[in-house]
Amino acid sequence: MRRVLIDHGYQVQPQVRILGKTIDLVGAKKSTLELVTVELKIRDWKRAVRQAYLNQPLAHVAYIAIHEKYIDPTCLSVLEAIGVGLISVGRRAEILLRGDARRAPNPLLAARLRAAVMDGQEDA
Numbered sequence: 001m002r003r004v005l006i007d008h009g010y011q012v013q014p015q016v017r018i019l020g021k022t023i024d025l026v027g028a029k030k031s032t033l034e035l036v037t038v039e040l041k042i043r044d045w046k047r048a049v050r051q052a053y054l055n056q057p058l059a060h061v062a063y064i065a066i067h068e069k070y071i072d073p074t075c076l077s078v079l080e081a082i083g084v085g086l087i088s089v090g091r092r093a094e095i096l097l098r099g100d101a102r103r104a105p106n107p108l109l110a111a112r113l114r115a116a117v118m119d120g121q122e123d124a
Helices: 002-007 045-058 073-082 107-119
Strands: 010-018 021-029 035-040 061-067 085-089 093-097
Touching (some): 002 010, 002 021, 002 093, 010 107, 021 107, 035 045, 045 061, 045 073, 073 085
């Protein structure tokens, strides 16, 4: 799963804690200020969506990653409506739906996440 973000130019840190919650994966690009968050679940896409929605103020784009056999039309509709992206995980992981980068993250929180990723820390 990390490979998808790395292949798109992100440095990745798993299990980053911020504001009393843990984000499964945070990616930061060295060349830009872009941050992404990913919530990983095997099949509970509704829980992943709730978590990703809460991550939106922290990063430029929020994603969920779930096993490909648990992706259904309702999941896709909800994600499109709220601007959260989808990474399908099966034999390989791939971005099926790009997250909407429609708002800039909170600058102070984004700086903390970026530092955690770049320094390889779990606490932001």
